[in-house]
Amino acid sequence: MNKNFIIERFEQVTFKNRIISIFLFGSLVPFICLGFVSFYTIDSILGNKVESAIKSNLKQDISTLENALNNLNHVSQQLAFGGINKQIEDLQQVLEPYDRIQLLTEIKSELNIISFSNPNVGLIMYYYPETDLHELENFNIRGHFSPKELPIMAKYPEITYYGPHKSYNGSINQYVFSTMRKVNLPDQNVYLYIETGRNALQTLFAPQNRKVDSRRLLILDNDGRVAFSEDAKDFPENELFPGSSNTEVTSGEYNQFFWSKETSNQGWSIVSITPMKELNQERNQWLVKTTLFFILFSIVAVFSAWVLWKMVYKPLGKFNTEIKSLIVSPSKEHTGLTDIPEFDFLLHQIRSMKGQIWELYSEIEEKEKRRADLEVEKLLYQINPHFLMNTLDTVHWLAVFSGHDKIDKLVLSLNKLLSYNLGKMGEVTTIGDEVQALKEYLQLQQIRYDFQFDVDIDVDENAMALLIPRFILQPLVENALYHGVSDDGYIHVDIKSNDGLDIKIQDNGAGMSEETIDRLLNDESKENQKVGMGIGMRYVKSILHANYGGEARLEIKSEIGKGTIVSVRIPLSGGDIPS
Known part of the structure; x- marks a missing residue:
């Protein structure tokens, strides 16, 4: 039923609408399909491009940070287990001011040598947790030093790493990483505190120094908690990161953000978060341009379909005129053309056919007149044979009454033959009737011929x-x-x-x-x-x-x-x- 309904509805569509519909379908459908394929291709390319760029930056960032932290670890090992420990131990037992000053000078000299030989190392000092005091710092300290307030990035038995925080170095104002390691002194509880240097992480975690871009960075500790966040509103510190539950997943979407994660060999991670609207900006621009182009293409396609219909409609009008004149009169001659070679050829054929039809019509009229004349002539010719048959019938009965059997036989055969032959020439008969008429004919011929x-x-x-x-x-x-x-x-x-x-x-x-x-x-x-x-x-x-x-x-x-x-x-x- 549905199929028949569709066919009936299609049959009611005008030729104009059919041309426009078919033309639009044939031109727009491939364009739409190409647009969808292009969109998904561009989307995939842009997505892979952005994701690859983010991962590349993350790998570079994590490599830079690992090198910086490894450098801190190396320096802290050198100081915590080196020969300077004996001087620090002696410092606690020297009571004479002069000796104490001289020993402090020697220790600071050693610290300065290590600091100058490692440009990526900044503030160095020793901290005493029992008294909450610090000494032997190589730079002036800003404010009160409190390790408990520092964001822990990774904690191990021998060393603790702290995430990005404001430096305690009074001569700089930037974010640094730091580490604290217990000094190897048997009778004293002393910790060595070291910060990264002024230029160690200049383009990494210091927003005031890093290039302006759309991404924001997070530092996750070994447990997957946010140790540092550049977007505290959406990713607050000290809370589990949403993507930490599955360590195998390294990227995804969360709360209108695209995130990508890289994990270090020490267990902490760096996460890059980027707003989805900024990631889709280039794709949306391409989509807008494509939509505008599609609208323009649709307008051109509709106009082309209308022009095509006009090109077909004009010749059809001329064909209609020729056909009307074909059945009305042969006298009026049309010479107009369509300026389209194929249609002009058909018009020429129609006009030629028109002339031939009217010539044939005249010939048929003439033949009909002749046929009418022949029918009259045929009737005239049939009068004499019928009169002859009646006369032969009279002769037959006279021969019967007179006893002339041979004449009777001859006249009877002739009468039968004439009756058969006077039938319509070519009309249907049977073999039996045809053979019987042949016998009558032969009987007459045997009497006629003298052999x-x-x-x-x-x-x-x-x-x-x-x-x-x-x-x-x-x-x-x-x-x-x-x-x-x-x-x-x-x-x-x-x-x-x-x-x-x-x-x-x-x-x-x-x-x-x-x-x-x-x-x-x-x-x-x-x-x-x-x-x-x-x-x-x-x-x-x-x-x-x-x-x-x-x-x-x-x-x-x-x-x-x-x-x-x-x-x-x-x-x-x-x-x-x-x-």
């Missing part, structure tokens, strides 16, 4: 009821009598039906030459149109062609002095026999 001849008629019983056109056998037998049958002449009529109807007329007469055969079948001259001179043979040929076309066959084979064979082949089915 004796025999006729043998052999017909299959199953062929007697077959239909053939009227007046086929008599002209063929008449041809045999006319061309050379004399005393002791013999004519054999053989009619058989197999897959077709085969009629064979054979005589033992004088025979005919090839020229005579050709004249009988093909010569249309007036001299050869006399009765008995081939008109019957041409009639048979014409009637066979009219009813069977090329499926029927008429052949004549003859030899001088040996006789003639006329063969007719008629198909059992097909043809156009009038009923």
Whole structure:
């Protein structure tokens, strides 16, 4: 039902709307498909490009930070387990001011040597947690030093790493990383505190020094908590990061942010967070441009479809005019063209066909007039034969009453033959009726001619009821009598039906030459149109062609002095026999 409904609705669509719809469908659908493919391709390329850039930056950041922390670890090991520990231990036991000052000078000199030899190392000092005091710092301290307030990034038994925080160095104002390690002194509880240097992480975690971009950084400790956040509103410190539950996932989306994570060998992680709207900015710009281009393309496609319809509509109007003039009048001649070669050629063909149709119409009118005249003439010619038949019927009864049996027989045969032959030439009859009329004809001819001849008629019983056109056998037998049958002449009529109807007329007469055969079948001259001179043979040929076309066959084979064979082949089915 739905399919039929769609077909019916489509059939009601005008030609104009069909052209526009098909044109728009053929032009816009590929463009839309190409747009979708391009969009997903561009989106994938941009996504991979941004994600690759973020991961690349993260790997560079984590490498920089690991190097800085490794440097802090190396320096802290050197100081915590080095020869300077003996001097620090002695410092706690020296009471003389002079000796104490001299020892402090030596320790600071050692610290300065280490500090200058490691430019990525900043503030260095020793911290005593029991008294909350510090000493031996190589730079002035800003404010009160409190390790408990520092953000722990990673904590191990021998060392603790602190995430980005304001430096305690009074000479700089930037974010630094730091580490605290217990000094190897058996009888004292002392910790070594070291910060990264002024330029160690200049472009990394110090927002006031780093290049301005859209990303923000997070530092996660070993447990996945946020130790440092550049976006405390959406990712507050000391809370678990959303992507920490699955350590295998290194990127994702959260709260309108795209995040990417890199984990260090020490267990802490760096996370880059970027707003999704900034990531999609380039894609959205491409989408807007594509939409505008699609609208422009649609307008052009609609205009092109309208122009195409106009190009087709104009020739159709001319065709309509030509067809109307075709059925109205042949006199008005149209010479306008469409300026399109293909349509102009069709117009020329239509106009040529128009002329031929009206010529044919005039010829048919003339033939109809002639046919009417022939019908009148035919009626006039039929008057005399009917009068003759009535007269013969009167002679028949006079011969019966007078006892002239031979005359009665002759008149009766002639009357029957005339009655059969006066039927419509070419109308349908049976083989049986045709054979009976042939016998009447032969009886008359045997009385007419002064020589004796025999006729043998052999017909299959199953062929007697077959239909053939009227007046086929008599002209063929008449041809045999006319061309050379004399005393002791013999004519054999053989009619058989197999897959077709085969009629064979054979005589033992004088025979005919090839020229005579050709004249009988093909010569249309007036001299050869006399009765008995081939008109019957041409009639048979014409009637066979009219009813069977090329499926029927008429052949004549003859030899001088040996006789003639006329063969007719008629198909059992097909043809156009009038009923």
